[in-house]
Amino acid sequence: xxxxxxxxxxxxxxxxxxxxxxxxxxxxxxxxxxxxxxxxxxxxxxxxxxxxxxxxxxxxxxxxxxxxxxxxxxxxxxxxxxxxxxxxxxxxxxxxxxxxxxxxxxxxxxxxxxxxxxxxxxxxxxxxxxxxxxxxxxxxxxxxxxxxxxxxxxxxxxxxxxxxxxxxxxxxxxxxxxxxxxxxxxxxxxxxxxxxxxxxxxxxxxxxxxxxxxxxxxxxxxxx
Amino acid sequence: xxxxxxxxxxxxxxxxxxxxxxxxxxxxxxxxxxxxxxxxxxxxxxxxxxxxxxxxxxxxxxxxxxxxxxxxxxxxxxxxxxxxxxxxxxxxxxxxxxxxxxxxxxxxxxxxxx
Numbered sequence: 001x002x003x004x005x006x007x008x009x010x011x012x013x014x015x016x017x018x019x020x021x022x023x024x025x026x027x028x029x030x031x032x033x034x035x036x037x038x039x040x041x042x043x044x045x046x047x048x049x050x051x052x053x054x055x056x057x058x059x060x061x062x063x064x065x066x067x068x069x070x071x072x073x074x075x076x077x078x079x080x081x082x083x084x085x086x087x088x089x090x091x092x093x094x095x096x097x098x099x100x101x102x103x104x105x106x107x108x109x110x111x112x113x114x115x116x117x118x119x120x121x122x123x124x125x126x127x128x129x130x131x132x133x134x135x136x137x138x139x140x141x142x143x144x145x146x147x148x149x150x151x152x153x154x155x156x157x158x159x160x161x162x163x164x165x166x167x168x169x170x171x172x173x174x175x176x177x178x179x180x181x182x183x184x185x186x187x188x189x190x191x192x193x194x195x196x197x198x199x200x201x202x203x204x205x206x207x208x209x210x211x212x213x214x215x216x217x218x219x220x221x222x223x224x
Numbered sequence: 225x226x227x228x229x230x231x232x233x234x235x236x237x238x239x240x241x242x243x244x245x246x247x248x249x250x251x252x253x254x255x256x257x258x259x260x261x262x263x264x265x266x267x268x269x270x271x272x273x274x275x276x277x278x279x280x281x282x283x284x285x286x287x288x289x290x291x292x293x294x295x296x297x298x299x300x301x302x303x304x305x306x307x308x309x310x311x312x313x314x315x316x317x318x319x320x321x322x323x324x325x326x327x328x329x330x331x332x333x334x335x336x337x338x
Contacts, residue, residue, distance in 0.1 A: 051270070053254050057325025059225045062309045062317050063248065063332060094255075094268070130255045162259065196325075 005030065005175040005218075010039040014117035014153070015083075016108060016140050018096050018132035019049040020074035021191040026158045027121055028081050028187035029177025030216045034119075035082040036180075042085040042115050044108070045074060046136055051093040054194045061193060073191045080186030087111065097135035101142075108143045117153045120144060124157035124219055127164040145223055156218040171217035178214040185213070225307040225319065228289055233308060236316050237281040237291070240333050246273045248332040249300065270330075273337045276300065288320055291331055302331040 013034055017023060023031065023043065031041055048067040055061045061069050071088065078086050089107055091099060112120075125137035137157060144152055156173055177184060188195055204212070252268035278293035278300065293300040304320035314336075320329040332338060 051250075051252070053252060053326040053328070055225075055321070055325065055327060057321075059307060059319070059321050059325050059327070062225050062307075063250075063319060063327065063330050064309070064312075064315070064317055064338060094270075129259050132255075162262070 005033075005173050007033055007037045009037050010034060011118040012115045013039050013041045014111065014115055014120045015041065015043040016046070016111075016120065016122045016136060017043070018046040018091070018123075018130075018136045019052075019093065020045055020070045020077070021049065021194045022123075022133070023081070024077060024184075024188045024191055024195070025213075026160070026216055028077070029180040029184040029213070030121075030175040030218075031083065032081050032180040032183035033175065033177060039119075040085070041081075041083045042087065042111070042117070043078060043083050044087040044089055044111055046089045046091040046096055047093040047132065048074075048088070049093050049194075052194060054196070056193055056196055066193065069193050070191075073193060076190035077187040080190055081183050085115075094132060096132040096139075099135075101139065104139045105143045105146075108139055109146070112143065112147070112153075120153045120155045121218070122155065122157060124159035124164070124168065124221070127159035127161045127168060128157075129161050141221055141223075149223075152223065155221040155223075157221050158217075159219055168219055171219050173218040173220060175216040175218065176214065177216055178210045181209055181213055185209075225317075225321075226310045228283075228287065228305060228308050228318070230283060230287075230289070233283045233289070233291075233316075233318070237283065237293075240278075240316060240335075241281060242277065242279060243335070244275055244277055245333045245335060246337045247276050247300065248272045248330060248338050249274075249302065250330040252328065254326065291318065300331070302329060304329045305331065 049070045050067040122140040123133040123137035250270035253266050257264040257266040278295050281293040284290045289305045290303045305318045306320045309317035315334040318331045
């Protein structure tokens with residue numbers, strides 16, 4: 001069942017992702033759309049992506065300076081999308097799956113309690129390729145799952161592992177973001193250490209851009 | 225980052241000899257290696273801010289370079305190094321970047337934790 005995303009105003013939207021840039025390709029257009037509808041967005045980013053391999057070509061930074069660069073890029077991406085509340089949770093890239101789950105879940109629970117979101121975006125645990133993605137999604141699902149059923153926000157997940165649709169089916173929320181490509185491309189371009197060469201030149205036509213970037217897809221997490 | 229200057233790196237290694245140092249040593253194929261190409265075997269390992277001391281160290285090869293550090297009870301070894309951070313005076317920041325600029329290997333030494 002496909003359901004075109006209704007752009008109703010949400011009380012508050014919470015985004016929980018592990019790396020600066022995780023928002024860019026699969027979520028930024030949808031967030032810009034929510035923000036235009038008047039929904040406040042809080043983005044909790046667990047790490048600074050300090051173990052990333054991309055640093056430009058030729059490399060314009062190094063292992064030691066990369067976290068600071070990626071923090072700036074994330075702030076620029078948020079500005080492009082219109083996100084005003086960015087939380088950096090201070091975990092270390094590649095280690096989320098090894099973290100003390102009480103600490104991690106407590107951190108997420110405190111933010112849930114503070115902003116009381118009606119909608120949460122994260123990765124689909126088990127179907128999101130990077131161990132940090134899966135561990136972040138698992139922590140969100142665990143923590144939201146502990147809330148009383150009538151207080152639980154909707155959780156929408158991103159998934160992109162090989163053959164994920166065989167396990168979790170087709171996405172049930174399709175978000176048309178063709179009207180928000182300016183914000184989305186701004187977010188992607190902000191992460192210049194990571195996506196140099198990914199977008200290439202500006203030679204794509206408007207139509208190609210819309211086909212490549214104009215749709216974002218989500219799976220609503222089923223708790224029961 | 226600049227391409228490694230052999231003599232400069234040997235000089236810096238010598239300056240760090242016989243003292244307690246924090247080491248960051250890393251090698252990675254990237255977490256997405258198998259996602260992009262199922263025949264690839266993704267692997268990565270790093271150790272960050274372990275304390276070592278070496279008594280003898282040198283750089284070798286014609287580029288990409290190797291570095292070996294002899295410790296009282298063992299060795300630190302790294303191959304595939306291409307770049308160093310020329311603006312760092314106190315710390316030694318070495319890395320190997322592949323043809324797309326992606327980091328493959330890193331060897332870093334510092335008197336203070338990273």
